[in-house]
Amino acid sequence: MKEALFYTREAQGVRCSLCPQACLIADGSSGNCRVRRNTGGRLIAETYGRVSSMHPDPIEKKPLYHFHPGSSILSLGTLGCNLHCRYCQNHSISQAGTDDLPLLSYRSPDEIVNQARTMEGNLGIAFTYNEPTVWIEFMLDIAGPAKGAGLKTIVVSNGYILPEPLDRMLEVTDAFNIDLKGFTGDFYRKVTFASLSPVLDTLVRIRSAGLHLELTCLIVPGLNDNPDIFRDILTWICDTLGEDTPLHLSRYFPTYRMNLPPTPLHTLTGLHSLASERMPYVYIGNAGYQEKGRDTHCARCGTLAIRREGYQTEVPGLDAGGFCLNCGTRVAERHK
Ligand code: SF4
Structure with missing residues (x-):
């Protein structure tokens, strides 16, 4: 547990400003996401590290x-x-x-x-x-x-x-x-x-x-x-x-x-x-x-860039930086 970022105190509780739900949370209660709780006027991120x-x-x-x-x-x-x-x-x-x-x-x-x-x-x-x-x-x-x-x-x-x-x-x-x-x-x-x-x-x-x-x-x-x-x-x-x-x-x-x-x-x-x-x-x-x-084909020249079979992936058409081997178009981000 850790004190949450992004909240303010109001008369009826704390107002979480993390997401557009903008929950106003009374003491002892938690917000709409069920994991950020008002504990004595402090908003606590209860799942911290869990x-x-x-x-x-x-x-x-x-x-x-x-x-x-x-x-x-x-x-x-x-x-x-x-x-x-x-x-x-x-x-x-x-x-x-x-x-x-x-x-x-x-x-x-x-x-x-x-x-x-x-x-x-x-x-x-x-x-x-x-x-x-x-x-x-x-x-x-x-x-x-x-x-x-x-x-x-x-x-x-x-x-x-x-x-x-x-x-x-x-x-x-x-x-x-x-x-x-x-x-x-x-x-x-x-x-x-x-x-x-x-x-x-x-x-x-x-x-x-x-x-x-x-x-x-x-x-x-x-x-x-x-x-x-x-x-x-x-x-x-x-x-x-x-x-x-x-x-x-x-x-x-x-x-x-x-x-x-x-x-x-x-x-x-x-x-x-x-x-x-x-x-x-x-x-x-x-x-x-x-x-x-x-599969992924290069947007510019149509070369087969990445082949997928389930979660098996091969990259026959890209260089080490993710550029098409045929035309040099950037297709993916890769290790250089
Ligand atoms: S749903 Fe959770 S994150 Fe969003 S405002 Fe409410 S308490 Fe904060």
Whole structure:
């Protein structure tokens, strides 16, 4: 546990200013994310150092397809989330609260950085599994020393965060995958219990900071698969973030509080075709063996740059810096 950053005191409690929920939290209660509690007028980050899972993952699993392809990265998460998506695939940890804390072991930032530093072939540290921003204090305490040790820091997030804490994260993060869950305010309100515009603001801020950014959209049948609305968001992505932003279209399966049937494969391939008219790096994920949306071809000359088979990755078409061997276009960030 640690005193939280980003809050102020008010007459009726403390006001958390980490995310747009802006919870006013009475003494003894916790905020909407269930892991930041008002204890006697101080906001406490209760999950500081409390790790729910930690292991090396292929970077493609985040998913990041254009950032050090084929690398392994030490990935960790805790409990809690500031959104409450009806279909959350990780609801057992994301929707859990501090009642479950005794089940988690404590790890110090030094321990985690040391482990990441001494693991053979490890690229860095990925904050993932639940929503990482809800333990921002722990992330910041790790990411600074990790950077000093030459490790990369990756954040896999819903992007629902206010500008001031986001700016602190931008200083120490190398790459983001942001979950763009839907394309309308209505979808966000009904399915995630949050709002769309702060997420778009986050994307703009990450792009302006020049950091590596990929997007994931979980496509849910009947809820966010309308081709006209999808076209609108593609236009926004291309015009605002750039056509070369990697976009991952992920297949939904019924879980938690949603029992709609799984996304039909033809829906994913249809949206993939639509996006590919404008964007060169569009992928299909969580859909088993799938020819379409799997490999990476150079946006300029079409050379096969990265070949993927499950989480096996080969990089036949790029040099050590991530440039196309045929035409010299930058396709991915890689070790030099
Ligand atoms: S981070 Fe948690 S406590 Fe803070 S405003 Fe968001 S939901 Fe509320």
